[in-house]
Each structure stands twice: as structure tokens, then as C-alpha cells.
Amino acid sequence: MNWGRRDGQVLPPSMVGQDRLLGAVRVAVKNARAGQWDAVDRLVDALLKVDAVGDEVLARSALGLVAGxxxxxxxxxxxxRSAPWYDQYREPAWRRVAGRFTGASSGPVATALASMHGDGRIRERAIAAMVARPYAEVMPFLVVRTADWVGPVRDRARAGLAVSLADGAALYLPAVLPMALRLEARLRAGFAVTQVRAALLAATEQSWRGLLGSGDRRERRFxxxxxxxxxRLRVPELVTLAESDPDVRVRARAAEAACRDAVWTRRHDVLRRLARSARAEVRVVALTGLVRVGQDADVVRYLDDGAPLVRAVARDAARRVGTDAREHYRRGVDADEPAVGAIAGLAETGSVADVPLLLRLLNHERPRVRAQAVRGLRLLDAVVAGELVALVRDPxxxxxxEVTLALRPVAGALPPALPWDLLRDGRAELRRAGYKLLRGHGVGIELRAALILAADVDPRLAERGKADATRITRDAAFTAWRSAPRPELQVTATEHAELVTLAARAAAALGEETGRQLADWLTSGRPGE
Structure with missing residues (x-):
């Protein structure tokens, strides 16, 4: 006999078979999530094999893998609804579903699959069976039918969902909520969302806290x-969420609610605590609250903050207390160890007269200071190519x-060979910089650079080069519906020969169709033809 093991224990043959069936469903679910038609068809086949066993526990376990x-x-x-009717060699899976579903006595899998059948009468009978024997694994399938296009099916599903949530919200909400939000944008899908909201309003604290602490981002936000x-959330809980929740929207809304309460109750300690948060969206709300309660002096201390919105709020407070923000930034930048926020603030409030202060920082030992100084020069429109070329190979x-962004508008003033040297450098960030500096210099140059990058050892750079080379090639390919003129390949004979060599080298990466189109274009675009 075929005995097996699980967690060191010997299993009888029946359980070994069940484990294999569940494993097959698990694999089919994984493949069907991103696979094509046949992957979904195989999932239905795997579920029908589970249903044939007649074990309800096994069926609900398999159904739970799909419902999740x-x-x-x-x-x-x-x-x-789109199953092929023309299959000559085998009976389509969904036709077998109708044969297996016999009504209320059918198993969970057959009932759930029957609720999706193209025949409205079969769907209605399946909904009746679900409502008669409700369980969590089948609830997502019931939710889908609340948006059904057939009135009787839709009405029966809606009544069943409302009763189920009223009788067992704690049990069914975790299964209903994700499906209802998934259908929210559908026509007639508002009923399910409304029922979920009503169930949450009536749910116990244990129930809604469990949902708030689990699930994906959309569910937690809802x-x-x-x-x-x-x-229902008290200020200490809101403060904790604002400081530590992984979702930026929850953090911001929790901070807003906590700060609003703190402003009304004059809880300055809460506002100051949140103003020290590591999250910029929390700090800006807390500082706005401090401004509302007249604590401008506390807010001014954030003039050198790393977040632009926080600096803007602090500058507004500085104006009211008579502090010159620009002079503050000038002193901060001129210090031995300038704060990055002070450099950014000077770029936001300064003028060309402040450029020497930023130029002095280009050789600073701290990379963040150098990067912010370059950014400041770009924002002040004071970029001189000769001063930044030395930093293009910065460690x-x-x-x-930042140097690449600053040099792109003045790339014409760079040494012509520099971008090509960077494109062949051993460091990935320098190859990326060289590629960006070559953009916008004509089709021939862009195509040459893209073909070089398409063979890069870095997967992300290679994908970028491949995408751009494909775009340029397809723009050049003749199409009857084209309204824009075809790009012209204006290159010398030497440059054309190099393009042919590069195209041959990148042919495998580009694919057969794009490679053929590119070869045809290069052949028809030889210099002198």
C-alpha cells in the first residue's frame, strides 16, 4: 500500500491522495493567477477532481485556496462565461460542472463553480444551496453574484449575503471584505460594499481589530x-498608527485625527511628539497643528528639515515671528557641517547670489551634501557644465x-566622447548616466546607445535598452495607419556599419520580429541609398 508521511507521521493512503489533490490545486491556483486560458481550465479540472472525492473538509480546503x-x-x-463551445475533442470543464451540481446536496466545490455557470437558472440554484449551507470559503463566490446581470440571481445573492453578515459577521467578514472591494468598481457592485460597511459598523471590537491588523493595504484602509x-480609535492608538503603520495613507489620516483632537484639547505634548516623527507626512500635520495653537516658535526649529512641505510650514512660522529664513539658510550652508535641509532650503529661497555657497560644497566629504549642492545649483538654474563634469564619476x-539630471539640459557643452565612455563604464550607475546624457540627440545616436545597453549585464539596464530599441524600430517600421513621419536615420557609413554590428549582437535580446524589422530598416537606410 502507498503510505506517506507528513511532519514525521505516517499517513494512510486516503490522506496521501488528499494531500496530492490539494497540492495539485495549489499549483493550479499559482499558475492560473498569471497564466493563460488553459491554466484556468486546468484549475477547474483540479477542483472537479477534488469534488469527485466527496470529502467536504477536503473540498472546503481546496475552495479556500481559490477564495483567498x-x-x-x-x-x-x-x-x-467565455468557455469554448467548439471543442471537438473533449467536453469543456464548465459543461462538466453543470453535470456534477445537483442542488443542495452537492459538495462545496461543485456549488461554488455552478454559481458561475452561464445558465442563470443553474446560478440561482447554486446561490440557494450556498445560502442554505453558508460557510466562509464560499462567501467570495456569493459576493460575485450580488452584482449578477440577472435580477433573480442578483436578488437572491444579495438577500443571502445580508442574512449571512447579520448572523455571523465575525466569521464571514474576513472572506467577504476582499471580494467586495475587488468588485467595488463594477456595475451593481455597490450593494456588497454597503453591506460590508454596515457589518463593520455593527461588528465587535475584536472583529474589526482583527481586520485592521491583517489583510492587504486596500482592506486595511477601508x-x-x-x-x-x-x-472607535483613541488618541494613543492614533498616535501609534501615525508613528509605526506601514501604510502612508493610514499614517497620514491617523496623524490628522490625532492632531485635530490635540488642537481641540490643547494637548501640545501630542503635537510635539508627532512633530518628532521619522515620517514627513506626520511631521507636517503635527507642525500645522502647532501653528494652529500659536506655537510658532516650536515650528521655526524645523527650518532645516529634510522634507520640503515641513520646511514650507516652518518658513511660514518664521515669517510671523520675524525670522529671516533666507539668512538662516545662508548661515547653515556656510557652517563647517551644513545640514542637508539647509542646503535644500537655500535652493528654495535663494538667488544666483548664493551660488558661491553651493559651489564650495561640491567637494564636501559627505555624499549627501555634495548631492544636495548639485541639486541646489540645478534648482537655481546655475549649472555650468565644466564645474560638474568632475563629479559625474563620483563614488x-x-x-x-543628481549630476546627470543637472547636466542633461547642457549636454551639448560636454566633451562628445564623455557619454559614450560612461555608457561602457564598469559601474552600472555610470552606464545609466551616460545613456541618459545621450537621449534627445537624434535617432541614430539614441538607437546606437539603446543597442549597446540592450546587451548590458545589468538586467534592468538591458531591459531599458531593449524597450527603447524596440520603440525606435517599430516607429520606423512602415504601417498604413501612420500619421507621423518615419524617423530618419542620418548616419555616416562608419556609423551605419556600427549599427549593423550592434543590431546583430542584440538580435537575441530584441526578439525575432523586432530584429527582422531593424535589419530591414538598416538595409533600406544605408548612406547614399
């Missing part, structure tokens, strides 16, 4: 908005990025 992926449930629903509107990738 809302977009896959939606895809299954569309797949059921739950947070509902409980926040009810006033810091951040400095290289």
Missing part, C-alpha cells in the same frame, strides 16, 4: 476609515544621479 485570491475568483467567473469615522550613486 479575489482576482482569481473574478477571473474564474469570466472564464465560465476598515480604518470606517472605525475612524465612528470614533556616490546619489551624486551621480
Amino acid at each position: 485570491v479575489p482576482r482569481l475568483v473574478v477571473r474564474l467567473d469570466g472564464h465560465a 476598515v480604518f476609515d470606517v472605525v475612524l469615522a465612528q470614533g 556616490s550613486p546619489a551624486v551621480v544621479r
Whole structure:
């Protein structure tokens, strides 16, 4: 007999078979999430094999694997209505679903799949079976039918969902919420979202806290908005969420609610605590609250903050207390160890007269200071190519990025060979910089650079080069509907020969069709032809 093991324990043959069936469903779910038609078809086949066993626990486990992926449930629903009717060699999976579903006595898998059948009468009978024996794994399939295009099916599903949530919100909400939000943009899908909101309003604290602490970002935002509107979150909880929640929207809304309460109750300690947060979106809300309660002197201390909005609020407070923000920034930049926020602030408020202060920082030992100084020169429109060329090979990738942004508008003043040298450098950030500096200099130069980059060892750079080379090639390919003129390849004979060599080298990366189009274009665009 075929005995197996799980966690060191010997399993009987029946359980080994069940494990194999569940494993097959798990693999089919993974493939169907991103696969083509046949991958979804294989998932239906795997589910039908589970249903044939007749074990309800096994069936619900398999159904749970599908129900846990809302977009896959939606895809299954569309797949059921688009199943091919012309299959000459085998009976389509969805036709077998109708044969397996017999009504209330059918198993969970057959019932869930039948609820997606193209025949409205079968869907209605499946909904009746779901409502008669509700369980969490089938709820996402019930939610889909609340937006059904057939009135009787839709009405029965809506009644079933409303009753289920009223009787067992704690059990069914975790399964209903993701599916309802997935369908929110659909026609007739508002009912499910409204029912979820009503269930949340009536849910116990344990239930909504469980949903707030789990699920994806969209679900947590929905739950947070509902409980926040009810006033169920106290200030200490809001402060904790503002300081530590991983979602920026939740942090910002929690900070706003906490600061609003702190302003009304004159809790300056809460505002000062949030003003020290590591998150800029929290600091700016807290500082705005301090301004509202007249604590401008506290706010002015944030003139050198690293966030632009925070600096803007601090400058507004500085104006009211009589502090000259520009002079403050000039003193900060002129210090031995200038703050990065002070450099950024000077770029936001200064003028050309402040350029010498920034030029002095181009050789600073701290990379962040050098990068911010280059950014400041760019914002003040005071970039001189000769002064920044030496920094284009800076050890810091951040400095290289800022120098590249600053040099792009004045790339014509650079040594002609510099971008090509960078494009062949051993450092990925320098190759990226060289490629950016070559953009906008004609089709021939852009195509040459893209073909070089398409063979790069860095996958991201190679993908960028491939995409640009493909775009240029397809723009040049003749199409009857083209309204824009074809790009002209104005190159010398030597440059043309190099393009041919590069195209041959990048042919594997570009693909057969693009490679053929590029070869045809280069052949028809030989100099002198």
C-alpha cells in the first residue's frame, strides 16, 4: 500500500491522495493567477477532481485556496462565461460542472463553480444551496453574484449575503471584505460594499481589530476609515498608527485625527511628539497643528528639515515671528557641517547670489551634501557644465544621479566622447548616466546607445535598452495607419556599419520580429541609398 508521511507521521493512503489533490490545486491556483486560458481550465479540472472525492473538509480546503485570491475568483467567473463551445475533442470543464451540481446536496466545490455557470437558472440554484449551507470559503463566490446581470440571481445573492453578515459577521467578514472591494468598481457592485460597511459598523471590537491588523493595504484602509469615522480609535492608538503603520495613507489620516483632537484639547505634548516623527507626512500635520495653537516658535526649529512641505510650514512660522529664513539658510550652508535641509532650503529661497555657497560644497566629504549642492545649483538654474563634469564619476550613486539630471539640459557643452565612455563604464550607475546624457540627440545616436545597453549585464539596464530599441524600430517600421513621419536615420557609413554590428549582437535580446524589422530598416537606410 502507498503510505506517506507528513511532519514525521505516517499517513494512510486516503490522506496521501488528499494531500496530492490539494497540492495539485495549489499549483493550479499559482499558475492560473498569471497564466493563460488553459491554466484556468486546468484549475477547474483540479477542483472537479477534488469534488469527485466527496470529502467536504477536503473540498472546503481546496475552495479556500481559490477564495483567498479575489482576482482569481473574478477571473474564474469570466472564464465560465467565455468557455469554448467548439471543442471537438473533449467536453469543456464548465459543461462538466453543470453535470456534477445537483442542488443542495452537492459538495462545496461543485456549488461554488455552478454559481458561475452561464445558465442563470443553474446560478440561482447554486446561490440557494450556498445560502442554505453558508460557510466562509464560499462567501467570495456569493459576493460575485450580488452584482449578477440577472435580477433573480442578483436578488437572491444579495438577500443571502445580508442574512449571512447579520448572523455571523465575525466569521464571514474576513472572506467577504476582499471580494467586495475587488468588485467595488463594477456595475451593481455597490450593494456588497454597503453591506460590508454596515457589518463593520455593527461588528465587535475584536472583529474589526482583527481586520485592521491583517489583510492587504486596500482592506486595511477601508476598515480604518470606517472605525475612524465612528470614533472607535483613541488618541494613543492614533498616535501609534501615525508613528509605526506601514501604510502612508493610514499614517497620514491617523496623524490628522490625532492632531485635530490635540488642537481641540490643547494637548501640545501630542503635537510635539508627532512633530518628532521619522515620517514627513506626520511631521507636517503635527507642525500645522502647532501653528494652529500659536506655537510658532516650536515650528521655526524645523527650518532645516529634510522634507520640503515641513520646511514650507516652518518658513511660514518664521515669517510671523520675524525670522529671516533666507539668512538662516545662508548661515547653515556656510557652517563647517551644513545640514542637508539647509542646503535644500537655500535652493528654495535663494538667488544666483548664493551660488558661491553651493559651489564650495561640491567637494564636501559627505555624499549627501555634495548631492544636495548639485541639486541646489540645478534648482537655481546655475549649472555650468565644466564645474560638474568632475563629479559625474563620483563614488556616490546619489551624486551621480543628481549630476546627470543637472547636466542633461547642457549636454551639448560636454566633451562628445564623455557619454559614450560612461555608457561602457564598469559601474552600472555610470552606464545609466551616460545613456541618459545621450537621449534627445537624434535617432541614430539614441538607437546606437539603446543597442549597446540592450546587451548590458545589468538586467534592468538591458531591459531599458531593449524597450527603447524596440520603440525606435517599430516607429520606423512602415504601417498604413501612420500619421507621423518615419524617423530618419542620418548616419555616416562608419556609423551605419556600427549599427549593423550592434543590431546583430542584440538580435537575441530584441526578439525575432523586432530584429527582422531593424535589419530591414538598416538595409533600406544605408548612406547614399
